[in-house]
Amino acid sequence: MPRLSKSRLGAYRCPVCSYRDLVVLEPGVERHIIPCAHCETPLDLSTRGAHSLTLAVQIAERLPST
């Protein structure tokens, strides 16, 4: 597979249902608001630095409208 970007995987754990999953982090994006894959709670994921693959997780009020 060609390496087209510096995307990397970050790990998070849902604080509501304790579900663990990985999310693709786009380069330069510090924050990702995604629904939990298990309970669909909106989660606000933020990186803790370039070398940490564990994400800080907060419950978001809502998903961003796209």
Ligand SMILES: [Zn+2]
């Ligand atoms: Zn969950």
